[in-house]
Amino acid sequence: QVLLVESGGGLVQPGTPLRLSCAASLFTFRRTTMHCVRQAPGKGVEWVSTITNHGTTAYTDSVKGRFTTARDNSKNTLYLQMNSLNPEDTARYYCQTDDSRGQGTEVIVSS
Numbered sequence: 297q298v299l300l301v302e303s304g305g306g307l308v309q310p311g312t313p314l315r316l317s318c319a320a321s322l323f324t325f326r327r328t329t330m331h332c333v334r335q336a337p338g339k340g341v342e343w344v345s346t347i348t349n350h351g352t353t354a355y356t357d358s359v360k361g362r363f364t365t366a367r368d369n370s371k372n373t374l375y376l377q378m379n380s381l382n383p384e385d386t387a388r389y390y391c392q393t394d395d396s397r398g399q400g401t402e403v404i405v406s407s
Contacts (some may be wrong), residue, residue, distance in 0.1 A: 298323045300391050300398030307404045310382050316401060318374040318391030326369035329394065332376050334387035334403075344389070347374065358384070382403045 304316040308404070332344040345365040346354045353365055364377040372376050381403075388400040 298393055298396035300393075300396065301330070302389065302398045302401040304392055305389060305401030305403045307406065308381060309407050310405055312381055313377070313379045314381060314403065316376040316378065316389055316391075316403070318376075318398060319392075320372045320374065325367075325372040328366060330365075330374045331392050332365060332374070332389060333391045333392060333395075333397070334385075335400075336384075338389040339387075339401070341390075344385075347362075378403070 299321045301319045302316060304314065306315055323379045327349050331346045331347060332346050333341050335341045342356065344356055344359055345363060347367055349363045355363060362378065362380045366375045378385065383405045386403060386405050388402050390397050390400040392398065
């Protein structure tokens with residue numbers, strides 16, 4: 297069983313940085329590739345980023361240069377640092393393994 301709990305979302309103005317956290321438990325986090333995905337209102341799920349157990353990262357084009365994913369294996373925590381946020385980033389953000397997803401945290405970017 298996998299438990300993933302996201303936090304850090306909120307209502308922010310465009311350009312405001314925000315850091316999301318994902319606390320992981322009930323599995324061997326340090327050996328697991330982790331993903332961030334998001335779902336905007338009325339749209340499908342979109343892949344955002346991936347970080348392998350070795351720390352290799354990948355990002356969807358729309359967030360490259362603005363978002364950074366990182367992991368702290370000592371804390372079993374995944375992070376998504378989001379900079380230069382714009383209204384198009386408004387979505388519910390989830391962390392997930394290859395087959396399990398958390399409940400998500402809402403990010404609303406609005407002036």
